[in-house]
Each structure stands twice: as C-alpha cells, then as structure tokens.
Amino acid sequence: RQTCCKPDCTSMRTFFNAVAAIAWKDLRAEFRSRQLISAMAFFALLAVLIFYFTLDAQREAQLLALPSILWVIVVFAGTLGLNRSLAAEHDSGSLDALLLAPIPRASLFYGKLIGTWLFTLIVAIVAMFMLSLLFNAALFLPQFWLVLLLGTIGFATIGTLLGSIAVQASGRETTLPILIVPVTLPIVMSAVRATTAILSNAPLVDWLPWLITLASIDALFLALAFVLFDFIVEE
Numbered sequence: 001r002q003t004c005c006k007p008d009c010t011s012m013r014t015f016f017n018a019v020a021a022i023a024w025k026d027l028r029a030e031f032r033s034r035q036l037i038s039a040m041a042f043f044a045l046l047a048v049l050i051f052y053f054t055l056d057a058q059r060e061a062q063l064l065a066l067p068s069i070l071w072v073i074v075v076f077a078g079t080l081g082l083n084r085s086l087a088a089e090h091d092s093g094s095l096d097a098l099l100l101a102p103i104p105r106a107s108l109f110y111g112k113l114i115g116t117w118l119f120t121l122i123v124a125i126v127a128m129f130m131l132s133l134l135f136n137a138a139l140f141l142p143q144f145w146l147v148l149l150l151g152t153i154g155f156a157t158i159g160t161l162l163g164s165i166a167v168q169a170s171g172r173e174t175t176l177p178i179l180i181v182p183v184t185l186p187i188v189m190s191a192v193r194a195t196t197a198i199l200s201n202a203p204l205v206d207w208l209p210w211l212i213t214l215a216s217i218d219a220l221f222l223a224l225a226f227v228l229f230d231f232i233v234e235e
Contacts, residue, residue, distance in 0.1 A: 011104075018103040022111025027118065040081045040123045047073045048130040062135050067195035070139075071151065071188050073127045078120040078155055079177050082163045109160060109229040117156035124152055137199065143207070144198050150214040151191035157221045158184050164232050190214045 030036050051069045055062045128148070132139040159180055166176040190213045197207035 015104050015107050018107035019111045019114070022108060023114035026112065026115035030115070030119070036081055037119055037122060040077045040119060041126050043080055044073050044077045044123050044127040045130060047076070048127055048134065052134045063137065063199070066131060066135055066137055066139075067192045067199065070124070070127055070131060070195065071191050074120065074124045074152065075155065075181065075184060075188060076177075077123045077127070078116075078152075078159060079180055081119050081123070082116060082159045082176060082180075105230040106226050109164070109225050113156055113160045113225075116160050117153055120152045120156050120159075121148070124148055139199075141198060144195065146211060147191055147194045147198065147207075147214070150211065150218060151187055154187040154214060154218045154221065155184055157218060157225060158187070161221065161225050161229065161232070164229065187214065187217055190217070 048069075051065070055065060125148075128139045131137065159176075162179045162183065163176055166179055190210045194207045194210035194214070197210070
C-alpha cells in the first residue's frame with residue numbers, strides 16, 4: 001500500500017479537514033441553539049401565508065406566481081440567515097480567531113458556505129412543502145430538486161462571499177441585502193424560468209438551458225471565491 005507524502009497531498013488534506021471542521025462547527029452550534037434556522041423558517045412560513053392570502057381564490061394567478069414566490073422567499077430568508085450568522089461570528093470575535101488559524105483562508109469560506117447552503121436548503125424545502133400544501137401544486141418533482149440544489153448553491157456562494165465584505169460595514173443589516181439582491185438576480189431569473197417550465201410540463205429542451213446557466217454561474221462564483229476570499233478578508 002502506497003502512502004502519499006507529497007506536500008500537495010498534505011496541503012489538500014489539511015484544506016478539506018479545515019473545511020469539514022468549520023462546517024461541522026457551524027452545524028453543531030446551530031443544532032444547539034436553533035436560533036438561525038428558526039428565524040429563517042419562521043420568515044419563510046410568514047411569507048408563504050402572506051402570498052397565499054393575497055392571491056386567495058385566484059387559482060391561475062397562484063400557479064403563475066408560484067415559482068417567483070418560492071425563490072423570493074429563498075432569497076430573503078437566506079439573506080436574513082446570512083446577516084445573523086456572519087454578524088454573530090464577527091461580534092463574538094470568532095471570525096478573527098478563524099482568520100488567525102494556521103489554515104488556508106479559502107477553507108474558511110467553503111466551510112461557512114456548506115453551513116449556509118444547508119440552512120438555505122432546509123428553508124427552501126419548508127417553503128416548498130407549505131406552497132405545495134396551500135397552493136395545491138406538485139413541487140416535489142425529481143427534476144425540480146436539481147433546480148433547487150443548483151439555485152441554493154449559487155445563492156449561498158454569492159451570499160457568503162458578499163457577506164464577508166458586508167460584515168465589516170457599520171450598516172451591515174442593510175448593506176448585505178443591497179449587495180446580494182442585484183448580484184443574485186441571474187440565479188433567481190434562471191431558477192424561476194426553469195421552475196416555471198418544469199411546473200408547466202414543458203419538454204427537457206425548454207428548461208435544460210436554464211439548468212446549464214445555473215451550473216455555470218455556480219462554477220464561476222465558486223472559482224472566484226477561491227481566488228478573491230483571501231483579499232477580501234485582508235481588507
């Protein structure tokens with residue numbers, strides 16, 4: 001049996017171990033307090049109820065607006081979670097401690113990204129369940145799960161990157177939403193178009209290009225984060 005003793009192999013192992021440790025730290029802290037996921041889920045439930053009573057007895061309008069409603073809830077609930085998570089890290093001083101740790105800076109980003117993505121995905125599933133129940137729509141389709149995964153990964157990537165910039169600002173509660181909404185617009189538009197086509201039982205050729213667009217945006221921002229995060233946290 002051969003063992004890997006090359007520096008590159010060791011550094012990669014250190015990188016992935018750091019990512020896993022940071023992600024596990026965030027998940028364990030949240031499962032103990034349940035403050036972040038509770039706030040996000042409660043916001044999502046309130047938003048679903050508001051849209052439901054606003055469009056009550058308008059079946060056609062409900063079905064037409066359903067994709068937009070879902071992704072608006074994902075964006076705003078996810079932004080709320082990002083604000084609370086990053087602010088708590090910054091105020092407690094743990095963010096500075098992580099930056100001083102002898103680990104690659106990029107591992108901090110991807111560790112935070114995993115936690116943010118999982119929290120956003122959970123809230124999206126809660127919103128999907130409520131929307132499918134109240135609007136009587138079949139949202140739990142196999143192809144729709146792919147759209148949901150790609151859309152939430154893209155949102156979480158951009159949100160974590162911009163949140164790392166906004167957390168240092170004095171008005172971070174307003175700075176992050178102002179930054180994140182226009183930047184995530186291509187992801188939201190692609191996800192809404194793909195969701196609309198899927199719910200309309202459109203053929204694969206109608207919604208596959210939107211999935212490819214989502215995957216391309218995700219890959220672009222994941223790569224940009226690896227390059228830019230070190231410079232962002234130094235500022």
